[in-house]
Amino acid sequence: MSSATGTATIDFGAVPGSNEASVAVTGQTSILATSKADAFIMADDTTSDHTASDHRYADALMGLTCTTPTAATGFSIHARSLEKLTGTFQVRWVWVD
Numbered sequence: 001m002s003s004a005t006g007t008a009t010i011d012f013g014a015v016p017g018s019n020e021a022s023v024a025v026t027g028q029t030s031i032l033a034t035s036k037a038d039a040f041i042m043a044d045d046t047t048s049d050h051t052a053s054d055h056r057y058a059d060a061l062m063g064l065t066c067t068t069p070t071a072a073t074g075f076s077i078h079a080r081s082l083e084k085l086t087g088t089f090q091v092r093w094v095w096v097d
Contacts (some may be wrong), residue, residue: 001049001096001097002030002031002032002033002035002096002097003094003095003096003097004028004030004094004095005092005093005094006025006046006072006092006093007090007091007092007093008023008077008090008091008093009023009047009077009088009089009091010022010023010038010088010089010090010091011023011088012076012079012081012084012085012086012087012088013086013087013088014086015086016086017082017084017085017086017087018084018085019080019081019082019083019084019085019094020079020080020081021078021079021085022076022077022078022079023076023077023091024074024075024076025037025074025075025076025077025093026073026074027043027074028069028072028074028075028095029072029075029096030071030072031069031070031071031072031073031074031075032061032069032071032097033068033069033070033071034069034097035069035095035096036096036097037066037067037069037075037093037094037095037097038066038093038094038095039063039064039065039066039073039077039091039092039093040059040064040091040092041055041058041059041064041089041090041091041092042055042090042092042095043055043056045089045092046090047087047088047089047090048087048088049086049088049089050087050088050089054089055089055090057078058089059082061082061085062079062080062081062085062089063079063080063081064077064078064079064091065077065078065080066078069095075095077091077093079082079091
C-alpha cells in the first residue's frame with residue numbers, strides 16, 4: 001500500500017481577498033487514480049500572514065476538498081469560504097491507496 005503526506009500553502013490573495021483558493025500537489029509518482037486524498041489544517045501551523053490562533057479557527061471559516069488524483073502526478077486542494085479571506089494558510093495533506 002502506497003501513501004504520502006505533506007504540506008501546501010493555500011493563498012486567498014490580498015485585500016479584498018477571495019472566497020476560493022486552490023493549490024496543486026504534484027510530484028506524487030506513486031499515486032493512483034483510485035487513491036484517496038484528504039486535506040486538513042493543523043492548529044499550530046503558521047504562515048507569514050496568519051498566526052497559529054488564526055489556523056485554529058480557520059476550520060470554522062473554510063472547507064477543504066481534494067480532487068480525484070491523477071495517476072503518477074498528484075491532486076488539487078480547494079478551499080472555499082462564505083466569507084472573503086485574505087493571505088496564506090498552511091494545509092496538510094495525505095493520500096493513500
